[in-house]
Amino acid sequence: MESSASSKAKCITGNIGEAELKLCDTGSKRAGWNTFPFIIGAMALLMLAGTGWMANLIVYLIQEFHVNRIDAAQTFNVVNGCFCLLPILGAIIADSFLGCFLVASISSFIASMGVVLVSLTATLNSLRPKLCGNNKSSSCKAPSNLQFAVLYAGIALATLGVSGVRFTIATFGANQFESQKDQSTFFNWIFFAQYAGLVLSGTLIVYIEDSVSWSLGFWLCVGANLIGLVVFIAGNRYYRHETPQGSPILSLARVLVASIRKRKLQLPLTSDEFYYGPHGQDKEVDVSAGKNFRFLNRAAVKIDGDTESDNSIAKPWRLCTVQQVEDLKCVVKMLPLWSSSIFLSTPIAVQNSMTVLQALTMDRHLGPHFMIPAASVLVTIMISALVSLALIDRLRSRLPLWKKLTGSPPTVFHRIGVGHILNVLGLIVSALIESRRLRTAHLHHLQNVNDPTVPMSALWLFPQLILVGIGEAFHFPGQVSLYFQEFPANLSNSATAMVAATIGTAYYLSTVVVDLVRRSTGWLPENLNDGRLDCMYWLLGGLGMANFGYYLVCAKLYKGKDGSSSSSLPMTDDVGENKMRP
Structure with a gap:
C-alpha cells in the first residue's frame, strides 16, 4: 500500500487484483470510507448467516424431518424464490417510508429470530421427530403439526429477514459516497463480501452441519447474524442518512x-x-x-x-x-425480453435442487477421511461464474479482434444469447450424466431408497455445474447491462430488481414444472434410482431450445429507447457506474 497526503485529506490507496481500495480522512466523520468497514463487514456476516441454513435445507428436511425428497426440493425452490422476490418489497419500503438503515436493521433482527427457531428444531428433541430405524423407512415417524409449525415459522422469518438485507445495505452503502468512481469501487467490494459469505456458508457451515452437528451449524449462523447486526449498528454515528423520496x-x-x-x-x-x-x-x-x-x-x-x-x-x-408514463412504456417494451429470461432461469432452479438429490445418492468421498456435503457441490457454480467473469473481463480487451472476425462488435444480446446456449448444453450434460448414474444403479441392483450409495463419484456432477456457472457469467450480467442501458435514468436502480424478479419467478415456476412432471409421469419418485430424472433434463433442454428461439425473435424485434436496433447496443459491463443494486 502507498500513502499520499495533502493539506485537505490523507488517503491510503491499494490494489487487490482489479479492485482499488481508497481510504481517506477528509476531516469529516460522516459518510465516505469511514463507513466502509461497518457496511462490508455486516454484509459478509449477514450473508453468511442468512444462507448458512438455507444452503443445506434440502438435506435437513430429508434427514431430520423425514420430508419426501422431491417435496424437500420444492420447499428449497420456494424459499429461494422468496429470497429473490422479497428484496424488491424491502427496497420499496426503504425508498418510500423507513429508509435503508431502518429496513436493514429490522430485517437483520427478524432474520435472527427466524434462525433461532430453526436452530431450536435442531437442538431440542421435542421440536423434531424421532430418528428413523436402521432398516425400514416405514419406521420413520412423521413430524407433528407443532414441529412443522416451528420449523416453517423459522424458515419464513429467516427468509423474510435476509431478503430485507440484500438490497438495502448495498444501496445504503452506495449512498455514503459522492463520486461514481467511489461507488463503483464500493460495489466491487460489496459483491466480494456477498460471494465470500455465500462460499463460506456453502462450504464451512454446510460441512459443520453435515459432519459435526446440525445444532452447532445453525447456532453459528445465529451468532454471525447477531454480530453482523451489531457491526452494522455500530457504524451509525458515521452514516449519512437520506430521507425516503418514494419508490x-x-x-x-x-x-x-x-x-x-x-x-x-x-x-x-x-x-x-x-x-x-x-x-x-x-x-x-x-x-x-x-x-x-x-x-x-x-x-x-x-x-x-x-x-x-x-x-x-x-x-x-x-x-x-x-x-x-413514458417510464412505464419503456418497462412494458422490455417485458418480452424479460419473459424470455424467466425460462432461462427456471431449468437452473430445477437443476440446482435435483443436483443435491443426485449427490445424496452418489459417492462423495475425497480420500478415505473426507466426504463432500451434498449441498456443497453447488458452490461449483459460483466458483465457475467468478472465474468466468474474470476471463470475460480480460477478453473485453480483445473486442477489436471479435469485430475483425465477425464484421460487427459484440452486443449485450450476443452475451445473453451465449448464456442461453450454455444453459441448454448444461441440461444436455446433466441428462447424459444422470443416464450413466441410473445405469450404474441398475447394474448394482440399487432400487430401494435405503440402498447404499451408487458406486459413482459425485465429481461427475461438476461438468454440468461448471457449464451453469459459465452461462450465468454471460447472461445475468448481460441482463443487468441491458436494463441499465435501456431503462430511463431515474429507473437505473430498478435494473437489478428486474433480474431478481426473473430469478424469483423462475424458482416459483420450477416448483410448478416439477409438480406437473411428478403428477403426470413416473420420472420423479422418492427413490431417484427408480425414476427417470434424465428424461426431466431432456424435457427442460428441449424447452430451453424453444425459449432460445423465442429470445431470438424478441431480440430481433426489439428497438432501443432511441429507436436503434438490438445490433447497435454495445456489450458493456460497467454497471457499477450506475449505482447498481446487487
Missing part, C-alpha cells in the same frame, strides 16, 4: 392504476391537457395519441380535482406526469 416502482404502479381508473376518458388531441409536473413549461416528453401503448397516456391527462392550486398532484393514484 420508482410505486410510480410505475401509479401509472397503471391511473390509466385503468381513467380508461373511459377520451384522449385529448393536444399536448396542453397532459400533466408534465408542477412546472408545466418544462416539458420533458411530448406525448401524442398516436404513440405506442397510448392507453397509458390517460394517466397523464388532467381533469378537475387532479391538481392543487400550485399545480402539484392532489391524487397520486389518479394523475401522473408524462415522464412517469
